[in-house]
Amino acid sequence: MRRLAAGILPSLLALLGAVFVSAVVIAISGHNPATAFGALLSGALGSMDSLSEVGVKTCPLLLTGLAVALSFQAGVWNIGVEGQLLMGALTMAALGRWGATLPAWLDLTADLMLAAALGAMWAGIAGQLKVRRNVNEVISTIMLNFVALFLIGYLVQGPLMEAGGRYPQTDAVLSELWMPRLAAHRVHAGLILAMLLAVAMHVLLYRTVAGYELRAAGFNAEAARLAGVDVQRRVLLSIMLSGALAGLAGAIEVSAVTHRLYERFSPGWGFTAIAVALLGRLSPVGVVGAAVFFGILDAGSNAMQRVAGVSAVLVSIVQATVILFLVALEHRRSTMPVAEAVPDVKTHASADPG
Amino acid sequence: MNPFTASARTVDPRVARLAVRGLGKRFGRVQALADVNIDFHAGEIHAVLGENGAGKSTLMHVLDGACRPDVGTITLDGVPLTLRSSRDAFAAGIGMVHQHFTLVGALTIAENLALGLPQTSRWRLDTAAVAAEAMALAEQIGLDIGSPTARVGELPVGVRQRVEILKALAGATRVLILDEPTAVLTPAEVGQLFARLRQLRNDDRAVIFITHKLREAKEIADRVTIMRRGRVIVTTAAECISEDEMAQRMVGELAPLAARPPVRSEVALRVLELSVYHDTMPRLDRVSFTVHAGEVFGIAGVDGNGQRELFEVLVGLRPPGAGTVSVAGHDLDKFTPAALVAAGVAHVPPDRQRQGLVLPMSVADNVLLSLALRQRFSRHGLLDVTAARRFASDLAQQYAVRFAGLDAPLRSLSGGNQQRIVVARALADQPVVLVAVNPTRGLDVAAARAIAGALNRVVEGGCAVVLISTDLDEVLELSDRLSVLVRGRLSASLSPPVDPQRLGLLMAGAA
Numbered sequence A: 001m002r003r004l005a006a007g008i009l010p011s012l013l014a015l016l017g018a019v020f021v022s023a024v025v026i027a028i029s030g031h032n033p034a035t036a037f038g039a040l041l042s043g044a045l046g047s048m049d050s051l052s053e054v055g056v057k058t059c060p061l062l063l064t065g066l067a068v069a070l071s072f073q074a075g076v077w078n079i080g081v082e083g084q085l086l087m088g089a090l091t092m093a094a095l096g097r098w099g100a101t102l103p104a105w106l107d108l109t110a111d112l113m114l115a116a117a118l119g120a121m122w123a124g125i126a127g128q129l130k131v132r133r134n135v136n137e138v139i140s141t142i143m144l145n146f147v148a149l150f151l152i153g154y155l156v157q158g159p160l161m162e163a164g165g166r167y168p169q170t171d172a173v174l175s176e177l178w179m180p181r182l183a184a185h186r187v188h189a190g191l192i193l194a195m196l197l198a199v200a201m202h203v204l205l206y207r208t209v210a211g212y213e214l215r216a217a218g219f220n221a222e223a224a225r226l227a228g229v230d231v232q233r234r235v236l237l238s239i240m241l242s243g244a245l246a247g248l249a250g251a252i253e254v255s256a257v258t259h260r261l262y263e264r265f266s267p268g269w270g271f272t273a274i275a276v277a278l279l280g281r282l283s284p285v286g287v288v289g290a291a292v293f294f295g296i297l298d299a300g301s302n303a304m305q306r307v308a309g310v311s312a313v314l315v316s317i318v319q320a321t322v323i324l325f326l327v328a329l330e331h332r333r334s335t336m337p338v339a340e341a342v343p344d345v346k347t348h349a350s351a352d353p354g
Numbered sequence B: 001m002n003p004f005t006a007s008a009r010t011v012d013p014r015v016a017r018l019a020v021r022g023l024g025k026r027f028g029r030v031q032a033l034a035d036v037n038i039d040f041h042a043g044e045i046h047a048v049l050g051e052n053g054a055g056k057s058t059l060m061h062v063l064d065g066a067c068r069p070d071v072g073t074i075t076l077d078g079v080p081l082t083l084r085s086s087r088d089a090f091a092a093g094i095g096m097v098h099q100h101f102t103l104v105g106a107l108t109i110a111e112n113l114a115l116g117l118p119q120t121s122r123w124r125l126d127t128a129a130v131a132a133e134a135m136a137l138a139e140q141i142g143l144d145i146g147s148p149t150a151r152v153g154e155l156p157v158g159v160r161q162r163v164e165i166l167k168a169l170a171g172a173t174r175v176l177i178l179d180e181p182t183a184v185l186t187p188a189e190v191g192q193l194f195a196r197l198r199q200l201r202n203d204d205r206a207v208i209f210i211t212h213k214l215r216e217a218k219e220i221a222d223r224v225t226i227m228r229r230g231r232v233i234v235t236t237a238a239e240c241i242s243e244d245e246m247a248q249r250m251v252g253e254l255a256p257l258a259a260r261p262p263v264r265s266e267v268a269l270r271v272l273e274l275s276v277y278h279d280t281m282p283r284l285d286r287v288s289f290t291v292h293a294g295e296v297f298g299i300a301g302v303d304g305n306g307q308r309e310l311f312e313v314l315v316g317l318r319p320p321g322a323g324t325v326s327v328a329g330h331d332l333d334k335f336t337p338a339a340l341v342a343a344g345v346a347h348v349p350p351d352r353q354r355q356g357l358v359l360p361m362s363v364a365d366n367v368l369l370s371l372a373l374r375q376r377f378s379r380h381g382l383l384d385v386t387a388a389r390r391f392a393s394d395l396a397q398q399y400a401v402r403f404a405g406l407d408a409p410l411r412s413l414s415g416g417n418q419q420r421i422v423v424a425r426a427l428a429d430q431p432v433v434l435v436a437v438n439p440t441r442g443l444d445v446a447a448a449r450a451i452a453g454a455l456n457r458v459v460e461g462g463c464a465v466v467l468i469s470t471d472l473d474e475v476l477e478l479s480d481r482l483s484v485l486v487r488g489r490l491s492a493s494l495s496p497p498v499d500p501q502r503l504g505l506l507m508a509g510a511a
Helices: A002-028 A033-045 A048-073 A081-095 A104-133 A137-157 A189-207 A209-219 A221-226 A231-258 A269-279 A284-308 A314-341 B056-063 B086-092 B109-116 B127-140 B157-169 B187-201 B214-220 B243-251 B307-315 B337-343 B352-356 B363-367 B371-376 B385-398 B415-427 B445-460 B472-478 B500-507
Strands: B018-027 B030-040 B045-050 B071-076 B079-081 B094-097 B175-179 B206-211 B223-228 B231-237 B267-278 B281-292 B296-300 B322-327 B345-348 B433-437 B464-468 B481-486
Touching (some): A002 A269, A002 A284, A033 A048, A048 A209, A048 A231, A048 A284, A081 A231, A104 A231, A189 A231, A189 A284, A209 A221, A209 B363, A209 B371, A231 A269, B018 B056, B030 B056, B045 B243, B086 B094, B109 B157, B127 B157, B187 B206, B206 B214, B243 B500, B281 B307, B307 B337, B307 B433, B307 B464, B337 B345, B345 B415, B352 B415, B385 B415, B415 B445, B464 B472
Antiparallel strands (some): B071 B079, B223 B231, B267 B322
């Protein structure tokens, strides 16, 4: 219980800090923070329809949040979840235009798996570069984001442009391949799949040898190597599984929500996912909570704009300050014990103006 | 003998250039310095001699301002000093040449020198002026550093060290401290360094020379201070003490070896003609030894003489450059950590926090860091978490580890308890051979005893132990036989009773 509290405390503090900063920003912009937050919450949680919308917004954030968390747990800084998501979306949009002789559910399953595979391969490029050539994955994954982004820009204006040729977007995927919705709402089966994957990731990380080795390598690669962990294999495993989750997120979004792919398809899920993963303390359970929270923010932001007149962009401020607070708290936590353990550490960084 | 050292030094009798009085410093439970009194005089080279952990480095850190003493005073030309940083020390006139160079490889010599100097302008860096000044000083003291616009990263080590010395001398330096300056040098470069130091000494400067090498102390120093366990054992003129005496003072009284049941006849580990090369320099040079079941074979010696390379080969972190290793009669053909574990070799690494433990993970998780245990408690890749936790709990109890709970992060344990986990884990799967590096270093007496006891128990059970240690007391206490590793070569093995003089000489590479 105490451990749980200790784990959640930084996240709660960061949330409180973010809410406070946002309230100040709202007040400065001449609005009433209480009205704004009230509108946001009732807009997100006020009706079954709005709850369904929270589910729709949560799904991609949950999958990409898990993707980020999985790689970060292994000490691999996969910043390329956005690009991997786009590659998954591309796979779904491209394959989904043709029917197969398979039953529809099997066809959809196959398309989703291929999308996950492409996401994994896209991440695998950065993984191989890291393992073989010692290329920093932060840089390679960011670069691959651009490649994916512009590749899609080219495809939707060229080879994959819709048959009518009016808008730079792909044709809609066949309606048999649309992800089934839950009851009569927009929320879809993808959310359930994402939740199941969160459970699967929990099992992987805490109940399997591979997951254990992945975490050990993430915290201390040198000790892990000496303990017989094939660190490079674990690095590859983590970044490719991470890419697979991201690819799946993109494919589900195409199948269930947009049905098409176009430029600016993603509002930056792959980057918001970093905030989700950090807020969730990189644990699958935590990521579920963080994704739902961010889903509520997303779903409620429009209502806030409508009712309270506060720009929906404010939600980005909340998200950004959450990250800043978390990183600041994390730093404090990780540096303190080290300073105690090494008595003769003395920095020479004294600010001497002479 | 060199004509320079033969001539008598004139020592200023009035007041010491640098005097330390009653210096004490404690790190946790380790008394690193205790009541240290030394006078360093202008115009003399003063060697401070001691084993690893004798307190030399702590003393230097105190003099350099990098570490503050708990008690005691430092006076420079009779004026008390309070040093809060290396900058303070430098400003006061104490220049330090670190064993590990503090130069920035990507910068030029002049730029590196400018880093240490007070600038004329806050904004503009006048490298040309610094370079000119540096060259003038270099010429004045006869230190050849070549072109000041050369990039430091491209210079040979000897030149880098000269830049380092020049940097230390660039202020109004009255005391020059060199920490193990010869460790990185070739014999020819050592000769050049000594010639320079003799010139610097003549220049109304106190030179402090930290070393563990007797021969060097004898050759270069006017006076010698020998330290052991944080205390000054003796300070004397270099002419008045022989290398033999120095060795004996350095090593101290030797404890007798613990009685143990006789060693068995089976050979557990055989290392034959093992060599490891770094570029083309041998770090291990045709090392051969045999360890029997139930025997502790100690490998003594000072850090940096091939200890690390030997450990890395024996745990599978690097393949041997040449030679063979066989465990229980089988030659190893693969050198990976997993292959060594499969052969029955467990280890206690030299740096437990970096190599042996994952500090943010829980106690239970850290027990699983042993590959053998990970295999024991998993099936088809799935961990049996319940069984692993029960085992971790039993193990912790057996080794009297004090901790808040299995889920407590390992970071929260004390050093001694952390090491108990490392050792317990290594011994849990009945290894054929245990490779342990400094297993009791830095531990309080209780933890050190517990670990020595655990080692004795597995040895009685037939485990063979290779004990690589830079701590003589540790090697002597635990080993049945021991050899000394110096400059990559292993001496003939010594059996008890070990003659301390001979051991000291072997460690200094003098015999």
